[in-house]
Amino acid sequence: MNKARAVSPANIAFIKYWGKKNPQLNIPFNDSLSMNLDRCLTTTTVTFAPVLSEDRVIINRETVRDTRRQRVTEILDAVREKAGMKLKAKVVSRNNFPTAAGIASSASAFSALALAATKAAELNLSGKDLSILARLGSGSACRSMVDGFAWWKRGTSSQTSYAVQLAPPSHWQLRDIVVVVSKEEKKSSSTEGHEGATSSPYFKTRLRKLPVRTKRMKKTILEKNFEEFGTLVEEEAIDLHMIAMTSRPPIFYWNEGTVQVMNKVRQWRKEGLRGYFTMDAGANVHVVCLSPDEVELNRRLRRLPQVVMTIVNQPAAGARLL
Ligand code: PMV
Numbered sequence: 001m002n003k004a005r006a007v008s009p010a011n012i013a014f015i016k017y018w019g020k021k022n023p024q025l026n027i028p029f030n031d032s033l034s035m036n037l038d039r040c041l042t043t044t045t046v047t048f049a050p051v052l053s054e055d056r057v058i059i060n061r062e063t064v065r066d067t068r069r070q071r072v073t074e075i076l077d078a079v080r081e082k083a084g085m086k087l088k089a090k091v092v093s094r095n096n097f098p099t100a101a102g103i104a105s106s107a108s109a110f111s112a113l114a115l116a117a118t119k120a121a122e123l124n125l126s127g128k129d130l131s132i133l134a135r136l137g138s139g140s141a142c143r144s145m146v147d148g149f150a151w152w153k154r155g156t157s158s159q160t161s162y163a164v165q166l167a168p169p170s171h172w173q174l175r176d177i178v179v180v181v182s183k184e185e186k187k188s189s190s191t192e193g194h195e196g197a198t199s200s201p202y203f204k205t206r207l208r209k210l211p212v213r214t215k216r217m218k219k220t221i222l223e224k225n226f227e228e229f230g231t232l233v234e235e236e237a238i239d240l241h242m243i244a245m246t247s248r249p250p251i252f253y254w255n256e257g258t259v260q261v262m263n264k265v266r267q268w269r270k271e272g273l274r275g276y277f278t279m280d281a282g283a284n285v286h287v288v289c290l291s292p293d294e295v296e297l298n299r300r301l302r303r304l305p306q307v308v309m310t311i312v313n314q315p316a317a318g319a320r321l322l
């Protein structure tokens with residue numbers, strides 16, 4: 001039987017992918033850096049079978065027929081073309097983190113799908129080609145293909161835009177505390193955000209500054225220079241949201257809880273608790289810290305009135321077969 005199962009982590013971007021140079025192929029304007037999250041996983045099983053007359057997609061026990069199925073079918077089509085086969089597939093996908101928590105799952109979902117679908121089609125793609133395939137589903141998914149800390153090189157074509165490993169999971173005992181301040185679906189998707197990015201009058205300035213910031217951040221990760229790393233992480237997060245807020249139409253991802261967590265993290269830092277915040281395209285905050293500060297930071301975060309829940313993550317391996 002043509003069946004395979006894969007598990008893959010979500011990732012948090014330290015240097016963000018924001019704005020697409022080529023929207024069809026998800027080729028970004030800039031390189032990005034991220035860490036895989038060991039507690040935010042998607043498990044996906046793909047079965048190609050002659051009895052199926054169309055692709056069936058089941059996400060968290062629900063059969064979906066909307067754009068989500070369309071996006072899955074596009075990846076399956078790419079796999080069918082590479083494998084020279086026509087069989088339709090059943091795709092069953094499940095997240096181990098609360099579905100309604102507002103944690104972006106497209107990175108874990110499309111990296112797990114790329115790996116499971118190619119295996120089920122008996123293709124043996126290289127890590128590079130798997131990263132490219134995952135990227136076609138969702139840009140940030142290309143970074144979940146590699147273990148630990150990832151560097152997505154923007155490239156100039158589909159074949160040159162993929163992620164490579166910056167450092168393995170064991171390199172640095174960094175923690176990422178996902179602080180859920182809203183379980184609501186965000187009102188603006190990251191796709192809308194990417195589309196609007198270039199309309200911000202500050203987008204060009206951001207692009208000009210990014211190569212230096214990215215280079216410095218890579219160095220701080222490799223040298224495990226936490227203070228400088230954290231400073232750059234916050235600077236980058238504010239930059240991304242500044243672009244979103246000044247796009248036309250503007251997008252505000254933050255809510256009261258987001259601002260409360262940002263302020264508290266800065267206040268606690270003055271008291272010696274070393275945490276730094278970042279946010280992707282949503283209201284929830286990621287607080288990065290080192291293992292000695294994890295327990296106390298997590299305890300304080302959970303006591304804040306706006307905080308619904310937290311998930312403490314360590315650096316994780318990338319997509320793998322089960
Ligand atoms: O992969 P997408 O299209 O969901 O975009 C991800 C955008 C951010 O999460 C905000 C940044 C990033 O690099 O992950």
